[in-house]
Amino acid sequence: xxxxxxxxxxxxxxxxxxxxxxxxxxxxxxxxxxxxxxxxxxxxxxxxxxxxxxxxxxxxxxxxxxxxxxxxxxxxxxxxxxxxxxxxxxxxxxxxxxxxxxx
Amino acid sequence: xxxxxxxxxxxxxxxxxxxxxxxxxxxxxxxxxxxxxxxxxxxxxxxxxxxxxxxxxxxxxxxxxxxxxxxxxxxxxxxxxxxxxxxxxxxxxxxxxxxxxxxxxxxxxxxxxxxxxxxxxxxxxxxxxxxxxxxxxxxxxxxxxxxxxxxxxxxxxxxxxxxxxxxxxxxxxxxxxxxxxxxxxxxxxxxxxxxxxxxxxxxxxxxxxxxxxxxxxxxxxxxxxxxxxxxxxxxxxxxxxxxxxxxxxxxxxxxxxxxxxxxxxxxxxxxxxxxxxxxxxxxxxxxxxxxxxxxxxxxxxxxxxxxxxxxxxxxxxxxxxxxxxxxxxxxxxxxxxxxxxxxxxxxxxxxxxxxxxxxxxxxxxxxxxxxxxxxxxxxxxxxxxxxxxxxxxxxxxxxxxxxxxxxxxxxxxxxxxxxxxxxxxxxxxxxxxxxxxxxxxxxxxxxxxxxxxxxxxxxxxxxxxxxxxxxxxxxxxxxxxxxxxxxxxxxxxxxxxxxxxxxxxxxxxxxxxxxxx
Numbered sequence: 001x002x003x004x005x006x007x008x009x010x011x012x013x014x015x016x017x018x019x020x021x022x023x024x025x026x027x028x029x030x031x032x033x034x035x036x037x038x039x040x041x042x043x044x045x046x047x048x049x050x051x052x053x054x055x056x057x058x059x060x061x062x063x064x065x066x067x068x069x070x071x072x073x074x075x076x077x078x079x080x081x082x083x084x085x086x087x088x089x090x091x092x093x094x095x096x097x098x099x100x101x102x103x
Numbered sequence: 104x105x106x107x108x109x110x111x112x113x114x115x116x117x118x119x120x121x122x123x124x125x126x127x128x129x130x131x132x133x134x135x136x137x138x139x140x141x142x143x144x145x146x147x148x149x150x151x152x153x154x155x156x157x158x159x160x161x162x163x164x165x166x167x168x169x170x171x172x173x174x175x176x177x178x179x180x181x182x183x184x185x186x187x188x189x190x191x192x193x194x195x196x197x198x199x200x201x202x203x204x205x206x207x208x209x210x211x212x213x214x215x216x217x218x219x220x221x222x223x224x225x226x227x228x229x230x231x232x233x234x235x236x237x238x239x240x241x242x243x244x245x246x247x248x249x250x251x252x253x254x255x256x257x258x259x260x261x262x263x264x265x266x267x268x269x270x271x272x273x274x275x276x277x278x279x280x281x282x283x284x285x286x287x288x289x290x291x292x293x294x295x296x297x298x299x300x301x302x303x304x305x306x307x308x309x310x311x312x313x314x315x316x317x318x319x320x321x322x323x324x325x326x327x328x329x330x331x332x333x334x335x336x337x338x339x340x341x342x343x344x345x346x347x348x349x350x351x352x353x354x355x356x357x358x359x360x361x362x363x364x365x366x367x368x369x370x371x372x373x374x375x376x377x378x379x380x381x382x383x384x385x386x387x388x389x390x391x392x393x394x395x396x397x398x399x400x401x402x403x404x405x406x407x408x409x410x411x412x413x414x415x416x417x418x419x420x421x422x423x424x425x426x427x428x429x430x431x432x433x434x435x436x437x438x439x440x441x442x443x444x445x446x447x448x449x450x451x452x453x454x455x456x457x458x459x460x461x462x463x464x465x466x467x468x469x470x471x472x473x474x475x476x477x478x479x480x481x482x483x484x485x486x487x488x489x490x491x492x493x494x495x496x497x498x499x500x501x502x503x504x505x506x507x508x509x510x511x512x513x514x515x516x517x518x519x520x521x522x523x524x525x526x527x528x529x530x531x532x533x534x535x536x537x538x539x540x541x542x543x544x545x546x547x548x549x550x551x552x553x554x555x556x557x558x559x560x561x562x563x564x565x566x567x568x569x570x571x572x573x574x575x576x577x578x579x580x581x582x583x584x585x586x587x588x589x590x591x592x593x594x595x596x597x598x599x600x601x602x603x604x605x606x607x608x609x610x611x612x613x614x615x616x617x618x619x620x
Contacts, residue, residue, distance in 0.1 A: 009225060011222075011224035011225060011228060012224075014224075016220060016221070016222070019219075019220075020219075023219075043224065043225045043228045043229075044228050047228050047229050047231070047232035048232070050225050050228065050229055051205065051206070051229050051232070054206060054207070054208075054210060055225040055226075055229075056207055056223055056225055056226045056250075056253070056254070057221040057222065057223055057224075057225060057226070057254065058221060058222065058223075058224045058225040059221060060221070060225065061218075068214065070214050070215075070216065071213065071214070071215045071216070072215075072216045072217075072218050073215060073216070073217050073218065073221050073254075074217055074218040074219030074220055074221045075218075075219035075220045075221065076218050076219050077218070077219035077220070078217075078218040078219050079218075081216055081217065081218035081219075082216075082218045084216060085216035085218060
């Protein structure tokens, strides 16, 4: 089973940061139970890490493993986009990206 | 510190930060609004990045103010390499912790997914981190427009840039933001930039004029602070980077000298009441073959004889031609050059823009430190530029030599053989202190030469039109033309009195040699 190494960049304890955290936990619980590892980085406390990974926006979720590395920008409220970014979902060619599907 | 500024800010206006960019602080009445963000907008290749980088480097070099450099489009390594040609060692300054770099360029081939609301707090935190790490006072955000295609929502980007500008203001740093515009006229920039940084705007233009690039800088607005209005030409070159030529901002504070120096033609000195003033700008205007170049040679010779240094800019003839022509009138340019009393610089006007010529000439003048200088001919430069930039060129050049209190002699070639006036005469006559006209005079079926001192500032002078001859010793000024007027208009009219006596003499002497003398 593929192990997911995720890193979430946030800035302080803003509502947006909180939302991103709870959305991420929710998605991981539902779709990645038992095979994920989350590291949360507060940019205000650790700007050098953000510099190295060239983070512009927060919240940003970085999927470090499995490759390819991918950045998912936003508070992760668009669940289907997050799943797409994590390669857990493919876009329906019929444009059915409005409703959510789970594996 | 504003106290270092060449021009102090006016009372009641916002404090300014002297940039150290040559000429800019004069045009900006002291510098950029301190602690604020200023937008620099221009088309591709207009010099935005070089100007911004120079702002950082001058800060480090001249004011010991450190800087942060945020790049959105060009990778830091490429950028640092590109400015190496200016002799700017950004890598060294980064290693010395005087400049910090924030790389906000998109990762090539990076795959970004948008999934919900976001802001650019991370970018602001990184800039803040950079500012703290080097104790920066100056920040540049280069090519901020590159953010828009990176982040799909333009509204959010605009809002966030506004927030970053506010954040930087709180940190007390002075910021330059560069942004590309697609055309030389019209809106300030793409993406509706006016909406988020509208307080201070500088426009850089790079127009094609007479097949030459002409760069200008215009301060469109400074909120709560004064500045000079209109476009100012500037140059970018490998030695000084950006140099702005602050024409109307040039202060007319030059002292006026009453020391006289010789023109090299004794009779001409007499006509001027004992020589020309040491700090005067002399325009010698005449058609081809009237002896302008010879007058230049004698003017140079007058300096050499006294052991003084002369700098001669040739624009139409090569060094060899100038040297040979001078030899005709007994002036040895080669020896003078060997003795270090003369430097001849020949550059054809066509090789570069007038602004670059100006910069080069100023450099030559500051290097050689001449006691007098000449340009033969000035009108050659007029050919390759618009009337406006030519006038600007002359103003800037004359103010440089006036400041040094040395005389400058410029020649002007008129197109008509007799009479007439040229654009050069009309455009720069107000700038000159002395105008000498050399004219062919058609008199009694013969071409003769006439010279007059049309204008001489600050002293009475001989206003007559004098005949002159050229021989192997140079120019000899003779007596006035008598019994004739209208010489300068090119169609002389003989007065009846003189004509009658001439006719009388002709008949008395048989008329054979009456036309001579």
